[in-house]
Amino acid sequence: MVGSIKFDGVKKDFLTMEGETVNALSGVDLEIEKGSFVCLIGPSGCGKSTMLRLLAGLDTPTEGTIYIDDKKVTRPDYDRGLVFQDPNLFPWLNIYDNIAFGLKVRKLFKDRKNDVGEFIELVGLKGFENSFPHQLSGGMCQRASLARALIGHPQALLLDEPLGALDAFTRMNMQDELLRIKKEKEMTMIMVTHDVDEAVYLADKIVVMTPRPAKIEQIIDVRLSQPRDRNNAEFIRLRSKILQILDFAGKEKEVEYSI
Ligand SMILES: Nc1ncnc2c1ncn2[C@@H]1O[C@H](COP(=O)(O)OP(=O)(O)O)[C@@H](O)[C@H]1O
Ligand SMILES: [Mg+2]
Incomplete structure (x- = not known):
């Protein structure tokens, strides 16, 4: 560890x-x-x-x-992964793309595509991949923000x-x-x-x-x-x-x- x-x-x-x-x-x-x-x-x-x-x-x-x-x-x-009080999700991206965003920017998406599903499941958002932030509750948006921080495998x-x-x-x-x-x-x-x-x-x-x-x-x-x-x-x-x-x-x- x-x-x-x-x-x-x-x-x-x-x-x-x-x-x-x-x-x-x-x-x-x-x-x-x-x-x-x-x-x-x-x-x-x-x-x-x-x-x-x-x-x-x-x-x-x-x-x-x-x-x-x-x-x-x-x-x-x-x-180091960061999570703030405001989930700061991109309103124009669905939950899947919000969480996958960091991997895409780092050109890691192709190799680590499976991670997206794993972290969506880890934070309990399975079934909400296609929803947009405005369609989710504050708690669910914060779950997405957690997954987005975790997908980089921070220490x-x-x-x-x-x-x-x-x-x-x-x-x-x-x-x-x-x-x-x-x-x-x-x-x-x-x-x-x-x-x-x-x-x-x-x-x-x-x-x-x-x-x-x-x-x-x-x-x-x-x-x-x-x-x-x-x-x-x-x-x-x-x-x-x-x-x-x-x-x-x-x-x-x-x-x-x-x-
Ligand atoms: N960029 C900045 N410029 C000037 N003062 C700042 C800046 N960032 C924080 N401060 C000041 O530093 C102090 C500590 O801020 P902060 O760390 O945000 O406090 P906390 O998170 O404990 O509420 C505050 O008085 C704040 O106004
Ligand atoms: Mg503060």
């Missing part, structure tokens, strides 16, 4: 149009074991998407280095709030699908989420980030076996621990008793 990842002293500053420097990441050190599921969680605007974009090679760190399997990340490559799948726009039931369904796909294809998955429950349900490791300039506040190992029970005592303990770190645990009002 391949796909170990290392952030080594990664800093990222952005220069705004007004000429101000935005210090997005202020020194991130993180090691991700191959084959693990890591969730990044933290306040909005703290730099989670920036971390994924840097790992994807879509942008470069101001300081520090990112490695995948000891190889320096310098540009996007097929060893690591980078997921930026991929289930954020789905309704609660579809979302839980898709969480199970992600776990099933990960087990079948044995890859590293790194997912940004705002949903603490989702992180505890999916991850081996939860990375809690501080507000900007972001660094890692705490790394929590989830030692629960899969499949997980959301009502398990340890599950609930971890959920409240993370909410506390994020300062969202809430305060109990003092109750005045009178007899």
